[in-house]
Amino acid sequence: MSRILIASDSADLRGKVATAAGAPVSVIAGTALPAGPPQLFQRLGAGAPIPQVVVIDTSTGLDDALGLSSRLSAECPGMAVVLVTDQPDALALSALRAGACDVVHPEAEVPEFAEILRRATQVAAASAPQNLADGAGSGNGDSRGRVISVVSPKGGVGKTTVATNLAVGLARSAPHSTVLVDLDVQFGDVASALNLDPEHTLLDVVRGPAVQDSMVLKTFLTQHQTGLYTVCAPASPAEADDVTSADVARLLQTLASEFRYVVVDTAPGLDDHALAAIDQADELVLMTSLDVPGVRGLRKEMTVLRDLAIAVDKRHILVNFADPRSGLTKADAEATIGASLDLVLPRSKAVPVSVNQGLPLLQSDTRDPMTKQLRKLVDRFTPAPMRPAPTAAPVTVGGRHRLRRKRVKA
Ligand SMILES: Nc1ncnc2c1ncn2[C@@H]1O[C@H](COP(=O)(O)OP(=O)(O)OP(=O)(O)O)[C@@H](O)[C@H]1O
Ligand SMILES: [Mg+2]
Incomplete structure (x- = not known):
């Protein structure tokens, strides 16, 4: 033939x-x-x-x-x-x-x-292209991009807000080099947060012709006006079962060979898809709300990840909804988690407005304390020689390829 x-x-x-x-x-x-x-x-x-x-x-x-x-x-x-x-x-x-x-x-x-x-x-x-990564993304001599997974133990803490803004911010610094994957397979709302009407979704990129070739896969992605590529969640929650963790692993690996940044939004907790996203991550954004249940939940999640001996090169701990009137301080949260916080995101009225409009703060450049913090988040992933290196704490074992799982507990 x-x-x-x-x-x-x-x-x-x-x-x-x-x-x-x-x-x-x-x-x-x-x-x-x-x-x-x-x-x-x-x-x-x-x-x-x-x-x-x-x-x-x-x-x-x-x-x-x-x-x-x-x-x-x-x-x-x-x-x-x-x-x-x-x-x-x-x-x-x-x-x-x-x-x-x-x-x-x-x-x-x-x-x-x-x-x-x-x-x-x-x-x-x-x-x-000699190397498809050059066409879409990495072009930095390193043929593999970085997978950045945004996870949290509890729902509603701002993962999607952070993932969409991070992805838009990275896409603006490196157009056509960033892809955002919605792995909240049942109820993902990345499409709505970005005001997208996807023709194809996660199911189309883990099944059929998109699987066999990365160039074909790219044609199944949905493009956002900032140049960001997206893989949106399936239209129906029932379709979630058709996506396995092996599918997720293969998809993220392929995307990392094509794009400089692969940002992954996840569902709350540690379901199979979130675990696969963590497994494949080079960098992990761990999120919680600044309240007692949220902070305790994050401590538990970090303990579970440690027990599973899951580790990534870098982790970034973020607390959201910081509010001076809540009675809980950054120091309190750090004492409970047993690690320093990398970024504190304030509660802001601009966030729900931007979510409802489908216009991320880093796209509209709305002047707001939250926008400022989100820019700092983007800076942690973009090379900037004048900027001090991120203070992400080292974790037990390094790298996706060096990932080891000593024992797996349910
Ligand atoms: N800093 C903030 N200030 C005010 N509202 C916020 C802030 N961050 C997020 N929100 C609002 O909180 C709600 C939940 O945010 P988001 O959807 O990003 O959380 P999530 O962790 O992705 O939720 P889920 O676990 O259900 O996927 C949204 O309505 C969003 O507008
Ligand atoms: Mg979400």
Whole structure:
């Protein structure tokens, strides 16, 4: 099987392309053209080779063909598009603007098709990223990005608020290099916090064609206007069971090979998905509210992680909802947790407003004490030579790859 795909209703044309390719080609025929890369990969099915050259017959619909060409060119590095049209000269400029590398008449002879396919294959090879991390993200010489998981023992302490702001803040410092994954699989609200209407969700990226190739996976992500990529939670809580911890581990590893920063929002507690997110984390953001049950809960969670011998390179302990009138001080919290707090986030009226608007504080740049603290959080993950290194306390064992689990207690 060649890595050439022909989208055409014409058996003649399909046959000619296969003959010119000198090997069987993948075929999409019979119905309307796929709207974009995810639909194209879904039509091809899991296991089909990822095409290097896509030949689109414009007679199935010129606008759709140009639209598909534009999206393939923009979203699929390492893929070249050839348009087939009975008016190659008239279409040349539109084809160029739609990112196609060539246009050809359907009546062209097989040798001409063969030459066009050969050139298109070269164009595709030349545009293929050496290392996909360079295209999307890391570009820092280190081929693997950092997985930052935001966790808490209790619900409603501000994980989603922090995860979305951190991700937006990182995306603004390094556009197209950050992905946010909503691992609150049942009731995740990242999409709402970012005012997104995702076409694809977590289920689509752990199943089907997205699993086999990181470039395909990227086309299933939802893009936010800041350049942040997101994997939103499934629409229905019932679908949560279909996502296993092995799926989560594989997804986070793949994303870390593509993006500089992989921020993970989780459900409260230590369910399987949260544990997988912790397992894969290079850095852990541990959160609690500044109240007695919250602080005690965090101490318990840290004890459990220690017992499980789960550890990461760095941890960042955050308390949220700090309020001078609560009667609980930073020192009280530190004494209970047995560790120093890395950041204290104030209770702020600006937060619910931003959540309700789907506009994170670090996107709107609202002047507020919470915004200031969130910027400090982002600074802990971005390189800044003039800034002192984060004071994250060292943990028992280092690194995701060095993660050891001595014994696992339920
Ligand atoms: N510093 C803050 N000041 C005021 N309100 C806040 C603050 N942080 C979060 N909130 C509000 O608290 C609520 C819970 O926040 P968020 O959804 O971020 O918590 P969560 O830990 O993700 O919750 P869950 O565990 O249910 O997923 C939201 O309505 C949010 O607007
Ligand atoms: Mg949440």
